[in-house]
Amino acid sequence: MNNSHPTTKSHLFHIVDPSPWPILTSFALLILVAGGVSFMHSYKFNHYILAFGVISVAYCLYSWWRDVIKEGIIDHSHTEPVRHGLRIGMALFILTEIMFFGVFFASFFKSSLSPVGLLDGVWVIKQGVWPPPNIKVFDPFDIPFINTLILLLSGTTVTWAHYALEERNQKDCVTALGLTIILGIFFTCMQAYEYYHAAFKFTDGIYPSNFYLATGFHGAHVIIGTIFLIVCCFRARRGDFAIKNNGHLGFEFAAWYWHFVDVVWLFLFTFVYIFGS
Template sequence: MASTTDMAAAEPAPLHKHPYHLVDPSPWPLIGSFAGGALVLGIILLAHYGIHWMLYLGIIGVLSTMFFWWRDVIREAHTPGMHTPVVRIGLRYGMTLFIASEVMFFVAFFWAYFHFALYPNHVAGAEVAIWPPKGVLTFDPFGLPFLNTMILLLSGCTVTWAHHGLLNGDRKTLIQGLALTVVLGASFTFFQAVEYMEAPFKFTGGIYPSTFFLATGFHGFHVLVGTTFLLVCLIRAMKGHFTPERHFGFEAAAWYWHFVDVVWLFLFVCIYWWGAGEIAEH
């Protein structure tokens, strides 16, 4: 067991007389606010007037803000005395609350889906109160959806394997596990794109396509975000940023990825399997 002196040497003293986090002056909150406003305004201008440049400006501004702000956070993590144990607890609380907010985000889509699935007589213009609505052909749940389920479940195993390697100081296992997880995440996105191209219904085809594409589409977006998150962790792992004692950036990515896995399981069971109707032929 490490002595008190060894533990004190391993944990740098805070830069201030207290262990809390004092944010340095940063331009990114202000720039991010303007970039977010430009993005929303760009969507409005594109939708109503066909003007593109404001949308492009907003996208570039938001992505640039994300990149440079997170770059500064990573630099803070490598500054001795900045990310004290108290600060790291705060980061954990922040990530936990963020994932909780994401849970409620998807609850809204499931609520909409089950409202019409359990009360199909509420579907406007429906001739027969059934779900899926009459004339809607659905996916075979044990085709591409089941393949994607296996891919995500396997990716949950590989990211856990990477975490195990990190905790045991095995950098090779960490890198291999993260690389496999990134590949599996990209594979899921590819197969979901194929599924969308083969979809027997369009987004504007009524309430079923709307709820389907909103729920699975936003999940697909979260898979893209999670894959990018893990890719950044892979690059950081290759640079030796993580240690068995200090690796919250990786933990946050793993939490987020497991959340994405769980949401997909609910989507597969509720929408693809339980909500399946007449299967479309491919």
């Protein structure tokens, strides 16, 4: 009796093969969070735990995404219904990110629109001012304005890359992606410079806490988006996106993510930097 499985299937849906990466990524994230908590509280071996967590997460995600790329390009598993489902998944992921930032903005507006100067238990004795008088805020039209121009320009270049990809112009696509990556790295460097010269620390009160949480979380997204675009640039140079019916989902999702990062920064610049100052 021949028990071999048929090489063809009668449907367009992708039956995912068993994979170790979801559970391994979960454990790696647990180690990363434990390392972050250890680092904040200066526990013993905190640097080693944090470094091991970062390396573990990076390796698991690299291996997982490598398998996804293989499924799409080599195995041809990303049929139209599968691509539609992946797009819905990415849209829902971005929606959860919007909720994250929504919480940060809610905290910021709660603190800025009704600042508390003095509390007696749960009762407000004295109304405060915003920003707090002991906080020297950033000039919104200095580094923050430059960063705004950088991200707006990067949104233009990533759109250029998308159009070049649609026209099968590999050279322009790689060039535009390279420019976007450079702009993303430049933004991160400017943000790090701003943090280094900040006149307040995270523990100096409610304003620094809100500021660093919102802008730092966005900065992490810029770094992730830049890595996403670097991977897409290498894949574009290799010709992965030129394969017929591949759908270049990886680049499409990277562009969505980058535009999301751009829009969030416009809100941060308007409310945290301009209104908040």
